[in-house]
Amino acid sequence: MARYEIRGGIPLNGTVSISGAKNAAVAILPAALLVSGKCRIENVPDISDVRILLDILEGMGARIEIPEQHVVEIDCSEVHCSEPDGYLVRQMRASYYLMGALLGRFGKAHVALPGGCNFASRPIDQHIKGFLGLGADVDETEDYVALKPSEEGLRGGRISLDIASVGATVNIMLAATLLPGQTVIENAAKEPHIVDLANFLNTMGARITGAGTDTVKIRGVNALHSGTYTIIPDQIEAGTYLAAVTAVGGNVLVTNVIPKHLECITTKLQEMGAKVIPYDDAVRVMRSGKLRRTTVKTQPYPGFPTDMQAQVCVCMSLAEGVSRLTESVYETRFFGYCTELESMGANIHITGKTATVQGVEKLYGSSVCAHDLRAGAALVIAGLAASGTTSVDQIHFVERGYEDLIGKLTALGADIKRVED
Numbered sequence: 001m002a003r004y005e006i007r008g009g010i011p012l013n014g015t016v017s018i019s020g021a022k023n024a025a026v027a028i029l030p031a032a033l034l035v036s037g038k039c040r041i042e043n044v045p046d047i048s049d050v051r052i053l054l055d056i057l058e059g060m061g062a063r064i065e066i067p068e069q070h071v072v073e074i075d076c077s078e079v080h081c082s083e084p085d086g087y088l089v090r091q092m093r094a095s096y097y098l099m100g101a102l103l104g105r106f107g108k109a110h111v112a113l114p115g116g117c118n119f120a121s122r123p124i125d126q127h128i129k130g131f132l133g134l135g136a137d138v139d140e141t142e143d144y145v146a147l148k149p150s151e152e153g154l155r156g157g158r159i160s161l162d163i164a165s166v167g168a169t170v171n172i173m174l175a176a177t178l179l180p181g182q183t184v185i186e187n188a189a190k191e192p193h194i195v196d197l198a199n200f201l202n203t204m205g206a207r208i209t210g211a212g213t214d215t216v217k218i219r220g221v222n223a224l225h226s227g228t229y230t231i232i233p234d235q236i237e238a239g240t241y242l243a244a245v246t247a248v249g250g251n252v253l254v255t256n257v258i259p260k261h262l263e264c265i266t267t268k269l270q271e272m273g274a275k276v277i278p279y280d281d282a283v284r285v286m287r288s289g290k291l292r293r294t295t296v297k298t299q300p301y302p303g304f305p306t307d308m309q310a311q312v313c314v315c316m317s318l319a320e321g322v323s324r325l326t327e328s329v330y331e332t333r334f335f336g337y338c339t340e341l342e343s344m345g346a347n348i349h350i351t352g353k354t355a356t357v358q359g360v361e362k363l364y365g366s367s368v369c370a371h372d373l374r375a376g377a378a379l380v381i382a383g384l385a386a387s388g389t390t391s392v393d394q395i396h397f398v399e400r401g402y403e404d405l406i407g408k409l410t411a412l413g414a415d416i417k418r419v420e421d
Helices: 024-036 047-058 092-106 123-135 165-177 192-203 235-250 260-270 306-317 337-343 373-385 406-413
Strands: 001-008 010-015 036-040 062-068 070-073 109-112 136-139 143-148 158-160 183-188 207-209 215-219 227-230 249-255 275-278 282-287 295-297 321-327 347-353 353-360 367-369 389-393 415-420
Touching: 001 373, 010 235, 010 406, 024 036, 024 047, 024 070, 024 092, 024 165, 024 192, 024 235, 036 353, 047 062, 047 092, 092 109, 092 123, 092 143, 092 165, 123 136, 123 158, 123 165, 165 183, 192 227, 192 347, 235 249, 235 260, 235 282, 235 306, 235 347, 235 373, 260 275, 260 282, 260 306, 295 306, 306 321, 306 337, 306 347, 306 353, 306 373, 337 347, 337 367, 337 373, 367 373, 373 389, 373 406, 373 415, 406 415
Parallel strands: 010 249, 036 227, 158 183, 295 321, 367 389
Antiparallel strands: 001 389, 001 415, 036 070, 062 070, 109 143, 136 143, 183 215, 207 215, 249 282, 275 282, 321 353, 347 353
16 A cells, blocks of 8 residues: 655745646546547646546547647547446546436436545435436436436426535536537536536537526537647645645745636635735745634635635644634535544544634644545645654545645655655
């Protein structure tokens, strides 16, 4: 098993370039199933989730080429399979986007239930509601979801989501792009990667409007054509480096970002004592003084993202006074990483959906275990800030979503290495 070993207490300085957005890539790659011809997709992050998705698509008959780093060319013209490899599907959460893409491509799908990070139950009831609203019959078991047309057939429809689910919004968009008629998604998710998926599909000939608002409209088209598209920078990877500098101290220029996407994160870090300077496509973060307490409640975009909850909790653990962190998206997300932080000296008390964090003078190196992707990133930050040496196990979770983490942190002066047992 591989692990990270970190010698903490070294401020971070220099420049770090942010990779393409994981959450956009894992939606856009399945969307290639809808395209007649070759897609050239640029700024693709080199992470395990992407590699698994490419293996899934290739196993279904897609022709995949990687002509240069971070560029993938996909031709799904010869794909005739509506049942992707179940073993690979279970390796990642976002493989459920294959349901919507295959329903849109073939009018049917048989997809194993996904795996990925296990920090909450994360049911797919809103996805199912969307498929039913498009005229699909749904057979859901403990192992798979099977989709086929109902007696009335597949067609556009009006779907009002009970919650603003990112996954359901993506799956409905994928399924509806090639269906006759108009589909309207009410209470749609508004995250940047929803907009990025819509822009990708529109570049290939789709007719989607309203992405980034709570009402998305998809007017079905007969076919999508070849094209080239560049994925947006990763909001959460950028936020993780911003949080790391806030926790550890230093002066880092974070490049290849969209500063507006980061405002929900940088506002809170500034409240805590970080100095943030936005540029056109970069953000500088500095911190040298004491951190101050703050209050954070996770919310759907444009609120503070749940995927940054664990990272900001590390900053709170080192801030003067009592901070409060309320999780409104996945209420069980505290369990696991907070215990690990407490083993490093953090003082965290959880009541229901809220963590009360009493700041401490310092954290101490320890042996900890990543329980999911973002919790793992938080433990890396804690290790960078801690006195002594920290060992982080189960780093396969972290490598699902962070490209070249060791190389990027080392370039900023961190003492971190990947160790194979």
